[in-house]
């Protein structure tokens with residue numbers, strides 16, 4: 131049974147703390163047999179939501195750019211892993227830009243009522259938020275969680291878990307963290323095993 135895994139890195143820094151932590155989750159998911167695809171937002175060319183509200187009437191975003199295809203990939207994933215470092219106590223502009231562009235799906239769900247995810251669908255579609263922060267504050271991720279929760283709700287994923295590592299200034303980066311990479315890999319393995327156990331028998335026919 132195929133478990134499709136989509137990792138999206140919202141860090142502007144290539145192969146930095148956040149993308150490395152994301153890679154650890156994806157490595158674990160691959161070890162458990164998941165089919166992995168990774169997208170790096172900073173490599174894409176996309177606009178932010180214009181707030182035109184046309185999607186409230188049509189259910190379609192007027193912008194056609196590199197994000198358009200990404201939403202199709204998100205719809206095809208069983209596991210969605212969104213990664214963003216903490217910038218100015220929240221998610222990065224790259225990640226927020228992606229999340230805001232999901233407004234057309236929100237419109238389909240809540241205004242036009244043409245999009246509906248059953249409880250069973252959501253149970254079989256899990257999401258993980260990966261994040262890193264320089265500060266050691268316990269609450270350093272708190273402003274990030276609501277936006278990510280909204281995105282997972284809008285796209286039909288159950289918010290399964292976080293893979294987060296703070297205090298990275300003290301550790302000298304993710305490589306200096308005593309447990310984060312190992313824990314991330316384990317979570318990647320565990321969630322793919324869980325998703326496979328939840329797949330319906332007729333999922334094997336595709």
Ligand SMILES: Cc1cc2nc3c(=O)[nH]c(=O)nc-3n(C[C@H](O)[C@H](O)[C@H](O)COP(=O)(O)O)c2cc1C
Nearest residue numbers: 141143146147148215216217218219262263264265
């Ligand atoms: C513009 C900017 C803003 C940041 N703001 C915060 C912050 O508000 N709180 C914090 O704990 N760390 C902050 N950091 C530190 C990063 O969250 C931390 O170094 C993170 O691990 C970077 O991930 P990356 O290697 O993927 O870029 C900031 C870093 C940058 C570049």
